[in-house]
Amino acid sequence: MSITDKLLSLYRIDQQIQGLTSRVNAARRYYETQQRQLTDLESRRNAAHTQARQIAATAANLETDVKGLDARIEELRKRMNEAQSAKEYKAVLTELNTVKADRERIETEAIESLGKVDSMNVQVAEIEAEIEQRRKVHDVAAQQLEKEQGEIASRLEELKTRRVEAARAVPAEAIAEFELLARRNDGEAMAEIVEEDRRRQEYCCGACNMTVPVELVSVLLSRAAMANCPSCRRILYLPEELRDDFDRRLAGRS
Template sequence: MSLQEKLLRLFSLDQKVRGIQGRLDSATNRLKVQQTKLSQLHQQRDELLSQLKLGQAKASSLEKEVEDIEQRIEHMRQQMQSVKSNKEYSAVLLEANTLKANKDSLETEALEQLNHVESLAQDLNQILERVAQQEKLVTGAQSEVQQCRDEVGKQLEELTAQRSEAEQDVPEEVRLTFNRTAYMHDGATMAPVIEASRRHLEYNCGGCYMTIPVERVNATMVASETQVVCCPNCSRILYIDQELKTSIGCK
């Protein structure tokens, strides 16, 4: 097997591995998106729960204050029955009225607080419903990932092994170039030389479609076993397919 054939074999396996890995990655990414949404909803739920607790505590402390004032007013009513002078009576009455006014405003506050608590509880219910729905979506995405793993896991393992084997067949320097270019172009590592015009000796890169100097095309034709020729523009590793090789060879 020539270096070009070895590289094309590696390229084909690399693309298969990437294709399968891509399917797994997108399933995993979809799961991550759903999990992130779920954890945002959990945060909102926890925040609402703590607001609700605070609100309930505040409401019951207001109610307690109202009760205390009621008791004090009741105590004053009894006091009034035993007052001995008008002056004393007026003083107790004034105090009782002040307490009543306080009580009214506390009651209003307590009512507002209870309304607030009620609306928090409604919000919390809505969030809990959304949490439940989101949990279903997460479960769905989890089984999608699992299903994908079940379907392609074994195949991916085999292809990955074949890919490493094919990689070992290629000289180290070329392997480095291959992997660097693969990384740079997301797997679109190799590109065929495309003949634009034989008469004008014009050739293009099948990856970026820019012109390739004819010396590079010739260098690609010469089957080196240690070196590859890359596109001067996009750096993809160039190859000449059999059809072009034959047709150039036969010109």
């Protein structure tokens, strides 16, 4: 087996690992989205709840003020009845009217605040209902994630063991290059050679589609050395069918 063949075994294992984990990653992303939305709803609910409590406290203060003014009005009425002169009567009446106007204004404010508290409480209840719905979706997503993780766990373990074995068979330098290219290309360290035109001996890289000189194809055919795509640097390999094809052609020629 050439180094390229050994790397290809490694690459196939990596692709299987990627395939398995991509499903779990999708489930994880979905779960995390649900979790974020739930947290958002909860903080909106808490904010609305706090606001409702603050407005309720304001309304209570206003109602206390109204009671205080009621007592004051009572007192002024008594003083009016006991007034000794028209002048005194008129002075108390003026004050009474001012206090009454204040009372009116503050009571209106209190009623408005209580109305706001009611609508805030409705809002809290609405968010609460949304949270309940979202929590159901969230819990299903969590179960799904756990299930997916459980399903691939043993297969993933097996593939990882096989990967260690496959990597052990490859020289350290080639592994280092492979890992570097994998990091650079989203796991795609290798690319197959594609035959564009047999008669004209035109070949290209299956990943970047740029031309691969026929000399590199010959190198891979003879299994003499590794070959990199001149453009994207991925490690090139000959797909099984193409190699068989070449073998048949060579056999036909001899």
